[in-house]
Amino acid sequence: MQRNKVELTWTAAKDDGGSPVNNYVVEYCEETAFRWLPAGDGDAVLGTRCVVRGLTENTAYKFRVAAQNKVGVGEFSECALPVTVKEPVGVLPYLLLLRSLLAFVISVSMSMVGYSNCAASDVI
Numbered sequence: 001m002q003r004n005k006v007e008l009t010w011t012a013a014k015d016d017g018g019s020p021v022n023n024y025v026v027e028y029c030e031e032t033a034f035r036w037l038p039a040g041d042g043d044a045v046l047g048t049r050c051v052v053r054g055l056t057e058n059t060a061y062k063f064r065v066a067a068q069n070k071v072g073v074g075e076f077s078e079c080a081l082p083v084t085v086k087e088p089v090g091v092l093p094y095l096l097l098l099r100s101l102l103a104f105v106i107s108v109s110m111s112m113v114g115y116s117n118c119a120a121s122d123v124i
Contacts, residue, residue, distance in 0.1 A: 003057040003087035008039075008050045010065055010077075019069040026050045031060035031082040044068065060084045 008026065023044035027036040039045075039052040055061060060082040067074045 003085060004055050005051055005053045006055060006061070006063070006083060006085060008052065008063055008065070010048050012048050013067060016067075016069065017071070017074075019071050021067045021069050023068050024048070024050070025066045025068055025073055025076075026052070026063065027065075027076065028052055028055075028061050028063045031062055036064070039063075055085045057085055057087065 010024075012021065023046050026039040026045050028039050029036045039050055050065075052061075052063065061084075062079060062082050064076040064078045066076040
């Protein structure tokens with residue numbers, strides 16, 4: 001985590017609902033906002049890692065991830081805790097990085113049209 005970006009990582013779903021995952025859709029919003037914005041200029045994320053850039057320092061954000069396959073986009077998983085974007089200082093950067101990495105290990109369970117519900121688990 002730095003003053004204007006956050007790196008998100010998550011674990012791929014073990015069950016793809018019968019159709020392989022093509023990519024992931026990542027969105028973010030300010031903690032008090034209701035409008036979700038696409039991360040990475042709205043481009044599909046091919047792996048289980050995404051760097052969200054262009055964030056405002058000292059602002060708290062929420063993030064969510066959904067898997068997509070040929071059937072469509074599944075339900076979004078949400079991180080339970082918003083993260084405030086700050087410039088790390090001294091030894092603190094390593095602690096903030098560790099906290100951000102742990103806070104964003106998101107298990108994405110696939111939920112495609114006609115399949116089971118999506119579930120998320122946050123590790124803090």
